Amino acid sequence: MNRKLIIRVLGAILCIEAIAMIPALAVSFVHRDGDSMALGVSVLLAGIIGVCLFFGVKTDKSSHLRLKEGFIIVALGWFLLSLFGALPFMLSGILPRFEDAFFEAVSGFTTTGASVVTDFDHFPRGVMLWRATTHWIGGMGVLVLTLALLPKLTGRTAHLVKAESPGPSLSKLVPKTGETAKILYSIYGVLTAAEFIALVLLGLSPYDAVIHAMATAGTGGFSNYGASIAAFQSVPVEMTVSLFMFLFGINFALYFKFIMGDHIKAFYRDEEFRWYFFIVVLSVVSISLLNLGYYHGDYLTSLRYTVFTVCSTISTTGFVVTDYSLWPVTSQMIILLIMLIGSCAGSTAGGMKVIRISMVFKMSRRTIRAAGHPQKVEVVRIDRKAVDETTLSQVAQFALMYIAVWLVGAFLLSFDGKYDLLTHLTASLTCVSNVGPGLGAVGPVYNFAGYGIFSKLVSSLLMLFGRLELLPMFIMFTRSAWHQY
DSSP, X not given: OOHHHHHHHHHHHHHHHHHHHHHHHHHHHHHTOSOHHHHHHHHHHHHHHHHHHHHHSOOOTTXXXXXXXXXXXHHHHHHHHHHHHTHHHHHTTSSOSHHHHHHHHHHHHTTOOOXXXXXXXXXXXXXXXXXXXXXXXXXXXXXHHHHHHOXXXXXXXXXXXXXXXXXXXXXXXXXXXXXXXXXXXXXXXXXXXXXXXXXXXXTOOHHHHHHHHHHHHTTOOOOSSTTGGGGGOOHHHHHHHHHHHHHHTSOHHHHHXXXXXXXXXXHHTOHHHHHHHHHHHHHHHHHHHHTTTTTTTOHHHHHHHHHHHHHHHHTTOOOOSSOGGGSOHHHHHHHHHHHHHOSOTTSSOOSSOHHHHHHHHHHHHHXXXXXXXXXXXXXXXXXXXXXXXXXXXXXXXXXXXXXXXXXXXXXXXXXXXXXXXXXXXXXXXXXXXTOOOOSGGGSTTOOSTTSOHHHHHHHHHHHHHHHTTSHHHHHHTSGGGGSOO
């Protein structure tokens, strides 16, 4: 194992995190909310340690990362990122307990949006901006950002992107991984800026607009208001945020194809996007009709809240405009299903991903057909292209591991003893799928503050497992991963 190269990349990650804290530090100086010292110390600690690791360790220029080392860097990098990202919360005294601060940082970077914050009125603006910034960094991926800024950091950088990118396969937009990273972050930045401008034009202050734009872009859902988007009481704001939540749930490779000349064909030719669009439309129509009784026959009101909630849930953003835990049980079941599915691979969203669900469905259909026609050979196709059996096997294994992690997480949370089965099951699912709110005591108007130390640490691990799509975390905890060979 090339430990020196691993340490050097981790140093680069900490340097970038320190730089990312600077805007929040600047805001804290302007507003003088008492969080300047906390952010300043955090910037110095992350910066100094990052510089020491990056420049203090010399590596051979011909050093190349192997796939196993890429997985380890991703797992360690996200853990380290969350550890130092928790410092502003702790040092400012807003979340003085380690498990709370670490939970909030992990939730931010993994774009989960689950929170332990109960008093939003006394949250300093600088730390609140840093809280939203963690979403934006984590949305596209910290290793992708690192490679966009430092493309020549190491050889075989595709291993880093592959280990961090959501989805069953890596789609390089151009031959060089560093250039791909720059393109992805450029598209990401333009969409974020577009939402920021739209929200400002709709009457939000620049501060509110940037926080909600970054939270939407990362599909995270951290708001600077306890009532989330409902605090604005504005249908145009809700519909704008809904649109962008839907857009950030789309594979970013399709935006690149759109720009390069495929135009709208890039979307309707993509099977995963068609399934994604179909699931959203079907969910909106079904839930809005099921909720007619709850909204006393007012279909427009039902449609308004359903559109927002479906877009928020399937994109795993987690913004809230209504307490959907009061909806009919069938509506809640649909919400849980799309929470599990998530959005498209290659997006900033969590969940199992639509493409995997599609593959599992087609594999199941093939198995059923084979029972009646054992001599028939059927190939699973996506976008009219045959999917190799290795990929299908990996997708099936991922689905089983994903469900296993969800259920084991719920079992571990049940030791807390405070809440009912629904709360523990949805708390685990919302962490693994990186959604944020669940049902029961972790529903849309509640949070994770009531859980104990053990449960918060378990939830933090579940969020990391979900955002990194299991393998990097599993590999980090295996003994063979740390062998020299």
